[in-house]
Amino acid sequence: MSLPSEIDLKLLVQHIKLTAKALGFQQVGIADVDLSQHHQNLDSWLAKGYHGEMDYLSRNLDLRKHPEQLHQGTRRVISVRMDYLPEDAKFAQSLSNSQQAYISRYALGRDYHKLMRKRLNQLGKAINQYCERQLNMRPFVDSAPVLERQLATKAGLGWTGKHSLIINQDAGSWFFLGELFIDLPLPTDQAVEQQCGDCVACITICPTQAIVAPYQVDARRCISYLTIEYAGVIDEELRPLMGNRIYGCDDCQLTCPWNRYAQLTQEADFATREQLDQPGLLTLFAWTEAEFLSKTEGSPIRRIGYQQWIRNLAIALGNASYSEQALQQLKDKQDVGEIAQLHIQWAISQQQNKAATASRKTARLIRIVEKGLSRDA
Structure with missing residues (x-):
């Protein structure tokens, strides 16, 4: 597609990033749609069965690998970060008391999907207004075959940690990701270098040893998968290792040195609900x-x-x-x-x-x- 000649794409990117931050996103990056460097790792991970019973991850692989096919006409992906760490998260108190329930910190407040999708829609409207035309865009928040972490790394939001989560040097890993697919050839951001070095803290601390190798998680042993994604009978071998974690697990993030820089959320919706505060x-x-x-x-x-x-x-x-x-x-x-x-x-x-x-x-x-x-x- 073509744009009116007066539209400066570099200025548009500045406008997008300023608008996104005004909407509550802490970081914004732009990536192209070439994910070919990740195809082999994805295929290998699936072939090993590490996705467990999350069959949806093995479906629509072409769409997952090729964002431009998922939403026709897509040329760039605007990747956004929104911090979710609540104030006074009480990690140690909850994990150390076997009579209390531990719930992953991301789930203590309201569901993030609708909130982030609404903000991404607002961002899209702002882009349309700036360009004075209706552009071809579509928001995604963990709701379609999207390789969101791979896109986030291409967009410069952080690097992939050995626990497979995205780490940002200024914000740790306590954040959600969202994407806005768009049909403009916007200037892209640079990926950042991997900075985990020799650290294996996340691998060592995993209660069930689900991180079977750096950057490889066997979901079938992961407590987050077992408590959230898996609805069947949990192996007796794994039950004692789950402790009091009833919904998700944050151990690999808790031990990550980069999370000393984590930012508290600014979203009231992500604050801990009263009934989930050390229940x-x-x-x-x-x-x-x-x-x-x-x-x-x-x-x-x-x-x-x-x-x-x-x-x-x-x-x-x-x-x-x-x-x-x-x-x-x-x-x-x-x-x-x-x-x-x-x-x-x-x-x-x-x-x-x-x-x-x-x-x-x-x-x-x-x-x-x-x-x-x-x-x-």
């Missing part, structure tokens, strides 16, 4: 399905559904220290399906084993004390 496992486990749907309305958590929610909580309760109340609530839970019930039964056995261990320790302590008293006598 107790038993409190969440006691929710009925109606309460779950009500309390997670507008939250990304809602999409996993009640049965998966209960399954995840059951595993966390099985991993928690012994509690008579927990054991009773597990036994009383009846309004669940077969998969959730299977994990509840596992949790019951775990709690009973801990009760038996505690009883043996108490009996041993009593014998030691009685023996000591008899000697004194």
